[in-house]
Amino acid sequence: MHLLKLQSVSRDFDVSRPWLNRVIEHEPRRILRAVDRVSFEILKGETLALVGESGCGKSTVARLIAGLYAPTEGRIEFRGRRLQMIFQDPYASLNPRWRVHKIIAEPMMFLNGGKPVADLLVQVGLSPDDADRYPHEFSGGQRQRISIARALAGEPELLICDEPTSALDVSVQAQILNLMAELQERLGLTYLFISHNLAVVSLVADRVGVMYLGRIVEMANASDLFARPRHPYTRMLLDAVPDLDMSGKSRTPVAGEVPNPLAPPAGCAFHPRCPHANARCQAEVPRFLDGVACHAVEEGRI
């Protein structure tokens, strides 16, 4: 049974120049389609990851689900009672003027009761004495722990994690990822995990959605996606990840750059960089079938 369901959700941003400039320079309105008809479900207890490079819309999807933006089109259905979010920047996600106990206790305003702050601190690996301190007295990793404690205070069923470890050192990242896995097991949480780091995603996710220019191009079980990537962009992304094993296996060189999202290519957004693109790819947007949005896959060409 799904805990969260998105149906054809889109989000536009009006990035037009001010009215006066537009009139003088005869410019049309400029609309940025950050999320384009995205649909997926998250099942209770699983970790769904959304992965992609900058500008693909994954963070916007997170914010749509969290209610920070309203969808321009489509529906978001949340079957749980509460959701919470943790953010990327450990330095900006805690109010520098609030003490830790106040930060963590804030979500409990909307509950009847709630756990003692000291318990929450211990749960995330900090000490109850830390409750009286200010955020600037803690390191990046510790601040993320405080953010996690705050999220847990709200007793959520769904936790949206927007690049929670991208700003942390690798050894600190390991601590936080281990903590999050442990908490998920103990508290039965469901995670939506946003990241640009494929290796991290391969560790934490049950299912993975790959996004490119606002659309989901592939969605599969993590093991399937990493072993047998189908969409050309997924393959390219995996090839681009540096090979720590130094196996020396040959990889397709990566071509081009992400196009300007204000002027996305017609048809399949990836076609200018795709080695398998044909005329149909340039004209027609591929439909999302059987976990992949690609004409070449549909036609059996790859």
Added chain:
Amino acid sequence: MILEVQGLTVQFPTRRGTLTAVDSISFSIAPGEVLGVVGESGAGKSITGLAIIGLLEPPGRIAAGEVRLEGRRIDHLRHEEMRKIRGRRIGVIFQDPLTSLNPLYTIGQQLEETILTHLPMGRNAARERALSLLREVGIPAPEARYGSYPHHFSGGMRQRVVIALALAAEPRLLIADEPTTALDVSIQAQIIALLKRLAGERGAAVMLITHDMGVIAETAQRVAVMYAGRIVEIGPVRDVIHSPRHPYTVGLMGSIPKIGTREKRLVQIDGAMPRLNAIPPGCAFNPRCPRRFARCLAERPELLSAGSSRAACWLHAST
């Protein structure tokens, strides 16, 4: 050897005492070689780079040691002399291409300025050279883009321009400080490959500073692992990554998630790197080390031979 660093120590005098950001490190880089310098935040790798090129912010200063560029000492040079060497014999690539390029000048102007400052040639020759550099770093249609401003380029393209600028005067040493961290992973791969190829072709020595072991694996021949201002392990990349000899490197490699492993929990090193004003006596890593013993708390280990690498760890003492 193009670069030789011997016993380099960088200190910051503060009101509450002297902080040692880099504590007696030594390494060298041969022509055509890429040495990776890897470490987490606060390990001192960026400060090492800044010390070598003479851009330490006062009150930071080189308190001890020597830096030699092609045999000649450069650590004690005055500002003016250092300025001539920077750019001409040492090229630098910083992390953020947005701030490395002057937004008010076209890339053509910036390239020409660097070329004319360091090489004896006329304006036309400089322009030709600038165009050929742009072609080399993979900017399509360089003549058309010569007059464009940095903000007209994407992040990856800007970093290519920065590389062109760094190479403009044919430096013997290239220092790259997190050159790909701000870029998407697909662009990162392109830039790494470019850097490696260009340095190799020119026989330049490259010091690649990064926190990303993956980038090191792709690019470097040797790697130095830094922790709390010290080098804890140095050796061929393959050996350090696959058979690390220092417990910190072991922990570090274990904490890196890899695609395809079945393990669902990462190796975790408890605690955190000590702050500069709280570095423990003896081995700086000892409070977090699962294999420490008495000697570790008392004496700071030198880099000892361990297989084909060297590790600063008493586990490798020959007695």
Added chain:
Amino acid sequence: MILRDFWEHDLAWSFRRSPVTIVAAALTLICVGAAFLSPWISPQDPFDAAALDLNAAFKPPAWVEGGESAFLLGTDNQGRDILSTIMHGARISLGVGLASVVFALVLGLSLGLLSGYLGGRVDAVIMRVADVQLSFPAILIALLIDGVARVALPSERHDDIAIPVLVLAIGLAGWVHYARTVRGSTMVEKEKEYVQAARVIGRRPLAIMLSHVLPNVMGPVLVIGTIHIATAIITEATLSFLGVGVPATRPSLGTLIRVGNEFLYSGEWWITVFPGVALVILVLSVNLLGDWLRDALNPKLR
């Protein structure tokens, strides 16, 4: 709620650390104390016409030849004790200065917060009003308000309303500076992740503005406020000179300086110099105290 957080023992500790601040605070306390207690502790009531003795006019300060110890700082052209007039004048100057600054601060802070946080039309309207108002000098605004007040009220009430009108006028002239500063800071803070976290938690916009954003944008406002006190006192003196300020029967420090000026070149320097010195000491102490307050309230500098 906010005040409780600010007012802990850390404040007292940082206060004791800085000798400059202690001196500044002591001086301010003396000035303010003397000023507000003046009706009870001044050597003479300078506004009681019956108690004045014209023979005591133009007496120099006590330590100069010809002075008397009863008139420590000398007397003016009507025999009024300078020390007493300074104390009473300071009382009025301070009162008007503080009141108008508090008014401007509260108004500017509120409008700035609303403008920065809500954006859109609210922001546009408030900023346009601010722009329009900035094109009128404070004096004109005061004259306008005063003119309206005089027409609206019978003439016996004029003296009673002089001070509230003055406070209103100077306050209305000054709110824009606060609003602009707060608006800028609010717009920056609004984008930070701790504000977004509060939104995800479910806090209402007003609660977020007051409990999250306000503490983080207050700092510069307090510094502006302390500087503004000096400006307000000077503005009040100017207005009094034009006849729309404090009535001459109860002069403020500014008025005393201005009036005493006429006697400077005939040798009775004390009539203008002492009020001037008093003003300088007062304003300097207040500014230094404001500097300390801003630094003490910043948790990061502790």
